[in-house]
Amino acid sequence: MTLVASRPAVDVRTRKRRRLRPGPRIRLGFLAGPLLLLAIWAAASATGLLDPRFLSAPWTVVTTAADLVESGRLQTNLLASVQRVALGLAFGVPLGTLLALVSGLSRWGEALIDGPIQIKRAIPALALMPLLILWLGIGEGMKITMIALGVLVPIYIHTHNGLRSIDSRYVELAETVDLGRGAFIRKVVLPGALPGFLLGMRFAVTTAWLFLVVAELINATTGIGYMMDLARTYGQTDVILVGIVLYGLLGLFSDAGVRLVERKALSWRRTLAS
Amino acid sequence: MATHAGELSRKEGVVVATHAGELSGKEGAGEPIRVKGLTRLYGERAVLDGLDLEIAPGEFVALLGQSGSGKSTLLRALAGLDGDVAGTGLVEVPEQVSVVFQDARLLPWQRVLDNVILGLDGAVERGRQSLAEVGLAGRERAWPNELSGGEQQRVALARSLVREPRLLLADEPFGALDALTRLKMHGLLRRLFEEHRPAVLLVTHDVDEAIALADRVLVLDHGRIAAEQRLDAARSATEVRSELLRALGVGEVPAGRRDGRPHRDG
Ligand SMILES: Nc1ncnc2c1ncn2[C@@H]1O[C@H](COP(=O)(O)OP(=O)(O)O)[C@@H](O)[C@H]1O
Ligand SMILES: [Mg+2]
Numbered sequence: 021m022t023l024v025a026s027r028p029a030v031d032v033r034t035r036k037r038r039r040l041r042p043g044p045r046i047r048l049g050f051l052a053g054p055l056l057l058l059a060i061w062a063a064a065s066a067t068g069l070l071d072p073r074f075l076s077a078p079w080t081v082v083t084t085a086a087d088l089v090e091s092g093r094l095q096t097n098l099l100a101s102v103q104r105v106a107l108g109l110a111f112g113v114p115l116g117t118l119l120a121l122v123s124g125l126s127r128w129g130e131a132l133i134d135g136p137i138q139i140k141r142a143i144p145a146l147a148l149m150p151l152l153i154l155w156l157g158i159g160e161g162m163k164i165t166m167i168a169l170g171v172l173v174p175i176y177i178h179t180h181n182g183l184r185s186i187d188s189r190y191v192e193l194a195e196t197v198d199l200g201r202g203a204f205i206r207k208v209v210l211p212g213a214l215p216g217f218l219l220g221m222r223f224a225v226t227t228a229w230l231f232l233v234v235a236e237l238i239n240a241t242t243g244i245g246y247m248m249d250l251a252r253t254y255g256q257t258d259v260i261l262v263g264i265v266l267y268g269l270l271g272l273f274s275d276a277g278v279r280l281v282e283r284k285a286l287s288w289r290r291t292l293a294s
Numbered sequence: 295m296a297t298h299a300g301e302l303s304r305k306e307g308v309v310v311a312t313h314a315g316e317l318s319g320k321e322g323a324g325e326p327i328r329v330k331g332l333t334r335l336y337g338e339r340a341v342l343d344g345l346d347l348e349i350a351p352g353e354f355v356a357l358l359g360q361s362g363s364g365k366s367t368l369l370r371a372l373a374g375l376d377g378d379v380a381g382t383g384l385v386e387v388p389e390q391v392s393v394v395f396q397d398a399r400l401l402p403w404q405r406v407l408d409n410v411i412l413g414l415d416g417a418v419e420r421g422r423q424s425l426a427e428v429g430l431a432g433r434e435r436a437w438p439n440e441l442s443g444g445e446q447q448r449v450a451l452a453r454s455l456v457r458e459p460r461l462l463l464a465d466e467p468f469g470a471l472d473a474l475t476r477l478k479m480h481g482l483l484r485r486l487f488e489e490h491r492p493a494v495l496l497v498t499h500d501v502d503e504a505i506a507l508a509d510r511v512l513v514l515d516h517g518r519i520a521a522e523q524r525l526d527a528a529r530s531a532t533e534v535r536s537e538l539l540r541a542l543g544v545g546e547v548p549a550g551r552r553d554g555r556p557h558r559d560g
Binding site for chain 1 (some may be wrong): 308401408413
């Protein structure tokens with residue numbers, strides 16, 4: 021046997037441990053999946069696999085969108101929709117958080133609040149619609165209430181859950197350093213529940229757009245949903261598609277926004293994802 | 295003096311505690327810590343059974359005892375953290391009591407300095423000084439997760455000392471640290487003690503740690519203080535050590551063996 025053969029088969033320096041973490045972050049990685057879908061859609065349209073009366077080609081959607089922008093219809097309707105979602109979130113998020121706090125910090129609060137929310141969760145949004153219309157009419161108030169009520173549920177559920185899973189040792193610590201109730205909520209409860217709240221936020225923004233569609237398809241005179249409903253009457257698939265793509269983009273970007281906030285706000289965490 | 299005598303369980307069938315009377319005056323730092331007839335029950339079992347204890351101001355006391363003997367129960371009673379445990383007895387402690395736990399128990403979402411001054415308004419400068427005292431100057435803005443176990447425990451020490459406690463309660467504060475770090479922490483704790491002079495009750499399961507740090511070592515057994523050894527010039531550490539081991543029900547162990555296993559031919 022030669023000396024060379026007795027060398028170790030594997031050079032130790034080049035041997036690497038199996039990496040179990042997902043690896044470094046990909047820049048704008050959240051766009052990869054949607055872009056792949058877009059590519060498939062474009063390919064199917066170009067090869068004629070997809071009938072344009074059934075589904076318009078991506079470039080048709082782009083030119084239609086350009087036309088809509090030129091005529092100003094897109095902006096007006098987009099603004100109306102964004103406004104509804106923003107207002108719905110503005111009412112629903114603080115209310116959901118407040119309810120979660122009261123219910124998480126006091127037994128009586130939980131007894132009174134938790135049940136109704138679980139019931140609300142079990143009732144489909146569409147089932148509440150007739151009642152809301154009767155009470156609030158078909159105006160903006162009804163639409164915003166609808167979104168706020170929808171947003172409230174995931175915010176409540178996840179914030180409440182985050183709050184309840186705060187380690188009791190931290191509560192004991194707060195007791196030993198004589199934290200007042202206000203400081204306890206600011207220093208322990210809110211930051212401890214923040215991961216839960218932000219998860220709830222991610223569901224909430226998606227839910228908000230979902231409820232917007234429902235609200236706008238019925239009795240609206242502005243908004244993306246209205247624009248799409250009108251297009252249905254005239255059989256304009258391209259306009260409908262512009263609406264769908266818009267909803268998709270808005271949902272995607274609001275989720276990305278929340279995730280960005282999440283990464284900044286939870287920088288103290290060392291997790292699998294970091 | 296704050297007294298939490300007569301803290302009673304919400305469970306039924308428990309005797310009402312003796313009342314401390316109007317002891318909660320404004321005595322200075324010169325008042326001893328006093329525990330009389332302290333009983334704590336978990337279910338039917340009395341973990342503490344009429345325990346008496348007195349600690350002089352500025353005295354460093356170590357508490358030894360087998361696992362499950364009730365050391366933490368006693369400490370929690372002194373810290374006023376056992377409102378939900380049944381029992382009777384009198385506990386007199388100073389207003390300002392700090393607790394150091396076995397885990398550093400830092401809020402992971404607060405930076406190191408904010409952890410130190412948790413609940414203290416406008417104490418940033420004092421917090422910085424306190425961190426410098428435990429050798430962590432410059433780490434104020436770090437997240438607790440970024441520190442080693444020993445460093446985290448030093449932050450916990452800084453957090454308890456910045457409150458200028460008259461009584462420092464520590465429940466196996468070095469139990470989770472490696473031997474070398476632990477030795478360094480002994481030096482640090484003793485130095486901080488000399489500077490700040492709180493009364494200290496250090497719970498430990500390590501006889502040598504107790505001897506190295508304390509002025510007086512107690513052994514808790516069957517719910518009471520079963521033995522007591524004062525460390526002074528008159529007696530050698532070896533002597534005290536074997537007395538303590540006997541009280542703990544462990545045979546003679548050669549010095550330097552810290553695991554408490556009995557000697558092969560002892
Ligand atoms: N919350 C509890 N509920 C029931 N039993 C407990 C509880 N806490 C402690 N005990 C029991 O009381 C005894 C003393 O516990 P502890 O004071 O923690 O002992 P040590 O700190 O000396 O190891 C143990 O037997 C333990 O099982
Ligand atoms: Mg213990």
